[in-house]
Amino acid sequence: MGRRRAQTAAAGAANVPPVEPQGDAEPAGRHFKPRHRAPLWLRITAVAVCAVLVVGIGSVGFLFMHLQQNVTTAPLNAGVAQQKATKEDTGSLQILILGTDTRDGKNSEYGTAADSTGQGNSDVMLLMNISADNSQVSVTSFPRDLMVPIPACRDAKTGTVTPAQPMGQLNSALAAGPGCTVAAINELTGLTIDHFMLADFTAVKELSSALGGVEVCVNHAMYDVNGSFLKLPKGKSLVQGEQALAFLRTRHAFGDSSDLARIKAQQYFLGSMVRKVKSEGTLTNLPRLYTLADVVTKNLTIDENLANVPAMISIATRLSKIDLANVAFVTVPNEPYVADPNRVQLMEPAAGQFFSALRHDTALTKAAPKPTTAPATSAAGASTAPATTTPATTAPASPTAAAYDKAIQPISVANASAVTGRAVELLKSLAGAGYTAAVSAGDVPAQNQTQILYGANMADVAADMATLFKIPASALKSDPAISGLQIVVGTDWTAGTEYGKVVVPKDIVSSTAAQGNECLTVNPLYYTN
DSSP: OOOOOOOOOOOOOOOOOOOOOOTTOOOOSTTOOOOOOOOHHHHHHHHHHHHHHHHHHHHHHHHHHHHHHHOEEEOSOSSSOOOOOOOTTSSOEEEEEEEEOOOSGGGGGGOOTTTOOTTOOEEEEEEEEEOTTSSOEEEEEOOTTBEEEEOOEEOTTTOOEEOOEEEEEGGGGGGGOHHHHHHHHHHHHSOOOOEEEEEOHHHHHHHHHHTTOEEEEESSOEEOTTTTOOEEOSEEEEEOTHHHHHHHHOSSSBTTSSHHHHHHHHHHHHHHHHHHHHHTTGGGOHHHHHHHHHHHHTTEEEEGGGOSHHHHHHHHHHHHTSOGGGEEEEEOOEEEETTEEEEEEEOTTHHHHHHHHHHTTOOSSSOOOOOOSSOOBOTTSOBOSOOOOOOTTSOOOOOSOOSSOGGGOOEEEEEOSSSTTHHHHHHHHHHHTTOTTOEEEEEOOOOSSOEEEEOTTOHHHHHHHHHHHTOOGGGEEEOTTOSSEEEEEOTTOOSSSSTTOOOOOTTOEEEETTOOOOOBOBOGGGBOO
């Protein structure tokens, strides 16, 4: 390739205890006075307190064991991705909450095996993200008919591998186990989910009853005669048990009868439930929390790492610290699926921008903290504060003198950002830094994460590209099929020549847990007098 490179060079004696006096004998000596024995009532009280503590500690241990025996566990990830080691009390935490529509077992009263058997399909898919500083919680809803790539998954019991699908309905991934849904959403978002919880119809009923009901409000008296048989008067109602389940299951009673309107109703219900739990101090009341945990865990499947009471309590403690105004409900940005308007697909670049915001732990409901003059230091010792900004008219500083001829390097820029013309800005920046042979590879299907793909003998150029655009080293991928180097610009980098500046899509938050005064709009087809 005509590239010129510079040459480089290349772990007593043991102490004897004093003799103690026997029985009630006192030490000899005229300066010692007889010791007074503690009153009988004090000794009885001390013994009683000790007994209570012993019994209490034993009871707590028994209760913990009881909770852990309640739950059913499954592998966290049925795919091949490695999981990060995240402690429940530190770092950002992602928990995928799934609702299954299976009619197996106790759920048979809601239909037959023809409706849904085995694991079923995901009736509800909610990704809860707790920020590292416990100041924010986002709850992201994924539509059940969202079309996405489904990875190959392995059944934990049989070892059977379900083949990957280039495009499939997200809620169908549950058929291969909850770990398959985790793997699919990991690939979709670029996150690494820490835990999952899979609940069935019975769990919803019993939890709402244990809470003493959840308050909802509708703008007109209604009756879902064709589906869940939800019946409510106009205004506020306290729903629990079967009625709470009917509220969450109804498919057509609210708004425009779409799945998105159903998601809004589910978010509304969750917001009301969060307000009630918060106002009653449930998350810091251990006896109350145990009662709820006992109810829920009987009907819950969770990952093995979450199947211990300290982990559950730690998560509850983190949630108890968060302001309701910073509990944000989001529906993943979507639009009609091009191959079938009855389904939906991710809407780019908004979806990629939102996933990038989640990966960077970006606040959705309040302004991000202003940078300090002194750079913060990460646990690894590296500075986490932004570098001094350069004027917009100045090209990013290029790396130190390269050991090759920049002007002849075969570099291309593929625009996967879903922003028309995105490559032009980066090509200008490359030319300004001396890479004058760089060309556009055109627009390609959107992808969420930016990558630098490089072929043989291009690792040093790839490293310099990462330095030039401030792209993390983890984005560099060796690809023998690439001739030269290609920068694939994802939806996580939709503007500017410096990677990593997070853009939060406008109006991404549909509601917060602090908002509870509005009433849901009933579909007129379900009005009653």
